[in-house]
Amino acid sequence: xxxxxxxxxxxxxxxxxxxxxxxxxxxxxxxxxxxxxxxxxxxxxxxxxxxxxxxxxxxxxxxxxxxxxxxxxxxxxxxxxxxxxxxxxxxxxxxxxxxxxxxxxxxxxxxxxxxxxxxxxxx
Numbered sequence: 001x002x003x004x005x006x007x008x009x010x011x012x013x014x015x016x017x018x019x020x021x022x023x024x025x026x027x028x029x030x031x032x033x034x035x036x037x038x039x040x041x042x043x044x045x046x047x048x049x050x051x052x053x054x055x056x057x058x059x060x061x062x063x064x065x066x067x068x069x070x071x072x073x074x075x076x077x078x079x080x081x082x083x084x085x086x087x088x089x090x091x092x093x094x095x096x097x098x099x100x101x102x103x104x105x106x107x108x109x110x111x112x113x114x115x116x117x118x119x120x121x122x123x
Contacts, residue, residue, distance in 0.1 A: 002026040002098050002112045009094060009117030012086055016121075020081040022096035022114060029077045030054075032098035035110070036070065036081050038119075040092040048094075050103035051079060059103050063089070086121045093118055 008020040022034060033053050039045035049070045050059045058070050069082040079096060094117050097110040104110065 002028045002032055004096050004098060004112050004114035006094065006096055006114040006117040008081075009119045011120045011122060013123055014087060014121055016086050017082070017084045018086065018119060019083070020094055020096075020117060020119075022079040022081070024077040024079070024098070030074065032100060032111070033102045033104075034070075034072065034079045035097050035099065035103060036079075037095045037097060037107075038090075038092040039095070039116075040089070043092075045093075045095070045107070047103065047105070049081065052102055057102065083119070086119075088121050091119060091121045 003025045005023050012018055031053055035050045036048045037045050038048045048061050048064055049068055051070045051072055055072045067085045072079045096114045098112040099110045101109050
């Protein structure tokens with residue numbers, strides 16, 4: 001089973017950029033799709049962006065389309081989330097999760113979760 005560890009969060013001003021990383025260990029990285037979730041303060045966790053196991057398919061929430069870019073590097077077992085033009089409403093805990101069902105809407109379909117990394121957008 002895959003294990004996931006996120007990094008790259010931090011404090012950034014509105015309009016700034018951050019790149020998050022989700023590093024996977026275990027031997028099943030190539031067989032899982034990855035979704036980045038965000039939990040804003042006082043809100044439920046929700047999916048933000050998905051990438052298929054071969055990296056050929058991606059899906060973005062409307063709120064981040066055109067600003068966020070997801071990619072994955074097979075050689076390093078890493079999924080990246082590049083976030084540009086960050087807004088106050090992007091603040092939250094970002095977690096990556098692995099699933100055998102692309103962009104699964106039910107969080108019960110995810111077999112592994114990272115611990116999360118905090119992103120704070122503030123002036």
